[in-house]
Amino acid sequence: MTTPGGLLLVLAILVPFIGALLALALGAHRVTRVAAVTYVAGLAIAIAAAQSYVEQGESLVYVLGGWAPALGVALRADFLSIVMMGVVAIVVGGIMLFARADFAMPAGAPESRGPFTFWILLLAIWGALNLVFVSGDLFTLYVALELLTFAAVPMVCLDGRAETLRAALRYLVFALAGSILYLLGAVLLYGAYGTLDIPLLAERVRAEPVAWTAAALMTTGLLAKTALFPLHLWLPPAHAGAPPAASATLSALVIKGSWFLVVRLWFDVLPGVVTWPATQVLAALGATVIVFGSLVALRQERLKLLVAYSTLAQIGYLFLMFPLGFDPVSNTLVQGAALTGGLLQAISHATAKAGMFMAAGLIYAALGHDRIADLAGVARAMPLAIAAFAVSGLALMGVVPSGAYLAKKLLLEASYTSDQWWWTLVLQGGAAFTAGYVVLVLAMAFRRPASAVAPEISPVSRLAQWAALGLSACSLAIALAARGWVPAGLIKSPFDPVELGTTVLVVLAGTLLATGFARRPLLGSRVGAAAGDGPLRAVAVAVGNACEHGDAFLRRWTSAGIALLLVAALIGVLF
Amino acid sequence: MNVATLYGLCAAVLIGIGLYGLIVLPHPLRKILSFNVVGSGVFMLFGALAKRGADASMSADPVPQALLITGIVVAFSATALAVALVVRVIEVSGSATLSSEAPAKGKPETSGPS
Numbered sequence: 001m002t003t004p005g006g007l008l009l010v011l012a013i014l015v016p017f018i019g020a021l022l023a024l025a026l027g028a029h030r031v032t033r034v035a036a037v038t039y040v041a042g043l044a045i046a047i048a049a050a051q052s053y054v055e056q057g058e059s060l061v062y063v064l065g066g067w068a069p070a071l072g073v074a075l076r077a078d079f080l081s082i083v084m085m086g087v088v089a090i091v092v093g094g095i096m097l098f099a100r101a102d103f104a105m106p107a108g109a110p111e112s113r114g115p116f117t118f119w120i121l122l123l124a125i126w127g128a129l130n131l132v133f134v135s136g137d138l139f140t141l142y143v144a145l146e147l148l149t150f151a152a153v154p155m156v157c158l159d160g161r162a163e164t165l166r167a168a169l170r171y172l173v174f175a176l177a178g179s180i181l182y183l184l185g186a187v188l189l190y191g192a193y194g195t196l197d198i199p200l201l202a203e204r205v206r207a208e209p210v211a212w213t214a215a216a217l218m219t220t221g222l223l224a225k226t227a228l229f230p231l232h233l234w235l236p237p238a239h240a241g242a243p244p245a246a247s248a249t250l251s252a253l254v255i256k257g258s259w260f261l262v263v264r265l266w267f268d269v270l271p272g273v274v275t276w277p278a279t280q281v282l283a284a285l286g287a288t289v290i291v292f293g294s295l296v297a298l299r300q301e302r303l304k305l306l307v308a309y310s311t312l313a314q315i316g317y318l319f320l321m322f323p324l325g326f327d328p329v330s331n332t333l334v335q336g337a338a339l340t341g342g343l344l345q346a347i348s349h350a351t352a353k354a355g356m357f358m359a360a361g362l363i364y365a366a367l368g369h370d371r372i373a374d375l376a377g378v379a380r381a382m383p384l385a386i387a388a389f390a391v392s393g394l395a396l397m398g399v400v401p402s403g404a405y406l407a408k409k410l411l412l413e414a415s416y417t418s419d420q421w422w423w424t425l426v427l428q429g430g431a432a433f434t435a436g437y438v439v440l441v442l443a444m445a446f447r448r449p450a451s452a453v454a455p456e457i458s459p460v461s462r463l464a465q466w467a468a469l470g471l472s473a474c475s476l477a478i479a480l481a482a483r484g485w486v487p488a489g490l491i492k493s494p495f496d497p498v499e500l501g502t503t504v505l506v507v508l509a510g511t512l513l514a515t516g517f518a519r520r521p522l523l524g525s526r527v528g529a530a531a532g533d534g535p536l537r538a539v540a541v542a543v544g545n546a547c548e549h550g551d552a553f554l555r556r557w558t559s560a561g562i563a564l565l566l567v568a569a570l571i572g573v574l575f
Numbered sequence: 576m577n578v579a580t581l582y583g584l585c586a587a588v589l590i591g592i593g594l595y596g597l598i599v600l601p602h603p604l605r606k607i608l609s610f611n612v613v614g615s616g617v618f619m620l621f622g623a624l625a626k627r628g629a630d631a632s633m634s635a636d637p638v639p640q641a642l643l644i645t646g647i648v649v650a651f652s653a654t655a656l657a658v659a660l661v662v663r664v665i666e667v668s669g670s671a672t673l674s675s676e677a678p679a680k681g682k683p684e685t686s687g688p689s
């Protein structure tokens with residue numbers, strides 16, 4: 001049963017956790033060295049697993065203790081797992097380089113808890129994510145998810161301020177509500193079919209009420225952990241309040257864990273149970289948040305909150321693939337172009353958002369604040385950080401040759417073949433909303449400071465700036481790396497007239513949106529005064545305010561809790 | 576009505592009570608307790624299913640019991656972490672509210688742009 005190379009899966013889980021424990025044992029002064037050694041080992045394992053997968057051409061399997069499922073537990077790595085493991089290894093590397101400046105522990109300095117904890121938690125998150133990717137049964141996946149949450153929550157409150165502690169507590173309690181729903185669903189599945197092993201369960205499961213209930217509960221629980229609208233009450237304060245390296249980890253990696261589990265559940269366990277309306281609901285929530293999240297992002301006064309709301313909007317994209325992967329003839333979810341597109345979207349967001357949060361963190365560190373209105377002069381003072389922000393913004397917008405571009409092409413193709421024209425509108429229009437907040441920040445950063453004296457800039461680490469730029473550039477170059485796997489005609493030159501035209505259109509539309517919705521007029525004060533009084537601007541401000549009020553309402557506990565039950569009921573009814 | 580069904584119904588009641596508390600009760604400690612009530616309901620349901628699904632030769636299916644123990648350990652760790660956070664929040668800020676609205680932050684502006 002165990003295939004050659006199966007042991008690599010065990011190592012991929014164990015090595016980061018061993019590193020975390022060793023770091024704890026060896027103390028704060030050796031923690032960066034332990035993390036570096038663990039990283040090299042972990043990266044080598046991820047590469048070896050990928051190589052072994054390519055050589056065999058089929059999934060790697062490891063049967064724990066030689067006990068075959070259903071009684072035993074198996075670890076499996078298919079194409080999705082292998083790709084995600086590789087991406088996580090790369091992003092963790094970038095985050096480690098970035099964090100060296102913030103969380104270094106020089107030999108003579110007194111031990112401090114924040115940096116020490118950060119490295120241990122980062123390794124634990126890595127191990128937990130690898131476990132999520134290779135687990136072969138639904139209960140191990142539950143444990144993996146909990147490990148991921150327990151490692152992610154303390155990352156929010158590394159600095160120990162009351163505000164971040166509260167954000168961490170909200171995150172933890174809401175995540176626990178989600179995971180208990182997931183566990184309830186898993187228990188129901190076991191009760192009905194007598195196994196939790198994914199392939200066995202996929203064979204036995206039938207479209208009947210107990211499977212529908214279980215699927216609805218599990219999906220909702222996972223959506224709460226992924227923070228898909230309207231279950232996002234914990235995300236903005238948690239992601240915006242954490243230190244930059246932690247924000248990058250949470251936003252780029254942690255939410256992908258529970259998202260990955262939704263994909264596993266729908267595509268691998270229940271492809272024949274899910275229905276067309278249910279997939280439409282998931283994507284409709286995604287489409288809503290692309291618009292809603294971007295508008296709220298435009299209304300933010302602080303850069304890190306803007307980036308956090310951008311994450312919220314980008315989570316929406318991750319759910320657009322579900323209806324596009326649905327085959328109405330056989331009534332099943334099919335692993336095809338749509339799934340590849342969704343996967344690319346996740347990879348693209350993981351790299352770009354890490355870069356963007358790092359850039360925002362660097363700007364915060366240099367200025368001592370991150371008020372968007374006072375960013376004037378930053379572009380001149382820290383060109384590398386602003387370049388990282390711009391490049392990650394372009395990557396998120398889906399400019400050629402970014403991963404998001406390729407994802408968009410694949411999803412568009414899937415929506416043509418499945419006759420779901422309404423998703424093409426979302427796919428084409430969504431980029432303009434992304435462009436809105438990117439343009440807003442860049443316009444502010446490129447303005448001349450109002451006073452003659454340049455703003456006071458404290459020096460920030462060059463290595464950290466290069467790490468941010470490197471990850472963003474990775475995201476912008478994904479399509480080049482994916483050249484062999486997708487049809488060759490899909491990737492065009494960035495200077496192809498159509499592509500260039502699209503890019504210009506997207507940026508123009510984004511500028512319009514930013515001009516309309518931003519809290520302060522985008523243009524200089526002279527023109528801004530005139531533009532600020534138009535009727536269009538008044539309508540935009542009213543819509544923006546309404547979105548903000550809606551967001552504040554949805555982020556109350558009671559409304560979020562009721563939304564949790566409503567989403568579960570809705571998905572359950574539609575099965 | 577056999578024993579397994581009775582336990583199953585009790586589990587459903589526990590889950591319902593816990594979910595209500597999780598949504599409605601404002602104090603974080605009460606939310607954590609509510610989470611534990613839901614958890615107990617889920618574990619009880621699992622126990623009832625183990626009894627119902629058992630082979631005729633066995634008194635109960637052993638797999639759910641093994642999973643249950645792991646589940647209890649996970650729920651225990653979660654509770655410990657959550658309570659530690661609550662204690663820390665009280666130490667630092669003097670009150671244990673979960674409300675997100677830190678004063679003057681994240682609130683929508685009421686007047687137009689200036």
